[in-house]
Amino acid sequence: MYARTSVTTAAALLGVTALVLPGAATATATATASAGPATEPRSASPVVIAHRGASAYAPENTLAAVDAAGGLGIDWVENDVQRTKDGRLVVIHDDNLKRTTNVEEVFPDRAPWKVKDFTAAEIARLDAGSWFGERWAGERVPTLKQYLDAVEANQQKLLLEIKAPEQYPGVEKDILRVLRQEGWLSRAHVRNKLVIQSFSADSVRTVHRLRPDLTTGFLGAPAVAELPAYAAFTDQINPAHAALTGDYVAAVHRLKGAHGKPLTVSTWTVNDAAGAVRVRDLGVDGIITNNPDVVRDAVG
DSSP states (O other), rough: OOOOOOOOOHHHHHHOOOOOOOOOSOOOOOOBBBBBBBTTOOOOOOOOEEEETTTTTTTTTTTHHHHHHHHOOOOEEEEEEOOTTTEEEEEEESSSSSHHHHHHHHTSSTTTTTTGGGHHHHHHSSSSSSTOOOGGGGGGOOBBHHHHHHHTTTTEEEEEEEEGGGGGGTHHHHHHHHHHHTTTTSSSHHHHHEEEEEEEHHHHHHHHOOOOTTTEEEEEEOOGGGGGHHHHTEEEOBSTTTTTOOOHHHHHHHHHHHHBBBOEEEEEEOHHHHHHHHHHHHHHHHESSSSSHHHHHHOO
């Protein structure tokens, strides 16, 4: 088992700038053009966000990866949330357990090993670290509560992805309930420490309807003509980096999002210095990366 250590001091001293923050709660906001030319440079360095934790250095989406990001002085971590058969929320990327756990060994007759077909207690038995390296043997799939506790202990901030919500009807309410129970819907958390995103526009829209004070992000690159519709319920447009252009980033920035502030762009998944410099120069606001130290050093 990986021994968790406190990294509060390092995170506080070396933390990066916060993501865009929502203002006063509004049910919706009309997208309008912002002042200033589209080519106006962004003054701040992009926020660095540790993808599934510092997943180049520890097993993705584990508490070890949260701590690895904290040890590097990275404020923001990203994770993926899904729901078990008995309604518990766990942090794992794939909708099945095969790639990142020993589920085939422990439950050989349960193919295709979908997260939704296992109870939380069953998932808690699985080794989620050995696939990454012997040092990580015994690392577990954390519950959302355990993950929130680790992020809080490290004084970090969370970009929470609702993964595959079409498989888990009502998961948005479940996530908000756990966030509320763990204190993550306090004013301070909502203003400074939490963003909820998804590839599903319907899921993001649902979160905005249920908690219009929360900062939300849409994962993907809607057509420029469609951006005003997204701006009614989200604050961020977060596309993949490969096809990203400066013109697209500028088009996003020209619009105001659900809280009356310019939409922002956090791109994924950029893991090398050259790629980080390229997207920084395109004007992105955040960079999601498995190698947060490499990206921070390149764009800082």
